[in-house]
Amino acid sequence: MLPYYRDVGVMLVLGVTPFEVLLGLLAKAGDPSSGGRQMSCHWSYPAARVVMRSSVIVANLPHAADIAYASKLRGLAEVTIAYFGEGATSEGDFHEALNFASIHRLLVIFFCENNGYAISESTEKQMAVRHVAERARGYGMRHATVDGNDVLAVYEETRWSVEEARRRGAPKLIEASTYRLGPHT
Numbered sequence: 001m002l003p004y005y006r007d008v009g010v011m012l013v014l015g016v017t018p019f020e021v022l023l024g025l026l027a028k029a030g031d032p033s034s035g036g037r038q039m040s041c042h043w044s045y046p047a048a049r050v051v052m053r054s055s056v057i058v059a060n061l062p063h064a065a066d067i068a069y070a071s072k073l074r075g076l077a078e079v080t081i082a083y084f085g086e087g088a089t090s091e092g093d094f095h096e097a098l099n100f101a102s103i104h105r106l107l108v109i110f111f112c113e114n115n116g117y118a119i120s121e122s123t124e125k126q127m128a129v130r131h132v133a134e135r136a137r138g139y140g141m142r143h144a145t146v147d148g149n150d151v152l153a154v155y156e157e158t159r160w161s162v163e164e165a166r167r168r169g170a171p172k173l174i175e176a177s178t179y180r181l182g183p184h185t
């Protein structure tokens with residue numbers, strides 16, 4: 001699991017407690033991600049197989065493809081999930097990661113949380129397609145769109161996609177549509 005900095009929800013589902021989230025926000029030694037040394041929400045949680053992300057947008061996607069490649073070489077049915085914003089899809093690493101995952105038929109779910117903005121750039125200003133999911137076709141990859149404000153729909157789609165990845169032996173791109181209600185940070 002390679003979560004994004006928006007993924008408090010993902011981390012709570014994986015077993016991180018609200019108290020531990022607050023320890024991270026207040027840079028306390030008990031913060032499970034980094035002992036309070038990294039910026040908050042830069043998750044790391046070895047017990048749940050969560051890999052620490054860097055602050056560099058999209059860098060977690062090639063890492064996800066590489067981890068899935070390692071799983072394949074080891075003959076394991078592990079599925080890797082990487083989360084990111086729609087802004088990440090305008091950067092080169094996004095395309096390299098999806099291309100690599102598709103060619104090698106890796107068990108990786110690319111999960112885009114499209115909140116309409118990348119800091120101050122609206123979606124229309126940074127991509128010529130309406131939906132991030134449309135980009136999957138260029139890599140011969142399956143895709144799905146889901147209402148990102150419907151937690152049960154997101155859970156269902158994710159669960160289904162993990163099983164589908166194992167069954168088909170192939171990656172998938174999910175786009176969850178949501179809206180950024182507040183400022184960037």
Ligand SMILES: Cc1ncc(C[n+]2csc(CCOP(=O)(O)OP(=O)(O)O)c2C)c(N)n1
Nearest residue numbers: 006055056057085086087088115117118119
């Ligand atoms: C490579 C890189 N460029 C720029 C930044 C600065 N930056 C941090 S968050 C962000 C916007 C990301 O937008 P999006 O991917 O849509 O995610 P969101 O914050 O909207 O969830 C940018 C440009 C960065 N961290 N890394």
Ligand SMILES: [Mg+2]
Nearest residue numbers: 085115117118
């Ligand atoms: Mg965004």
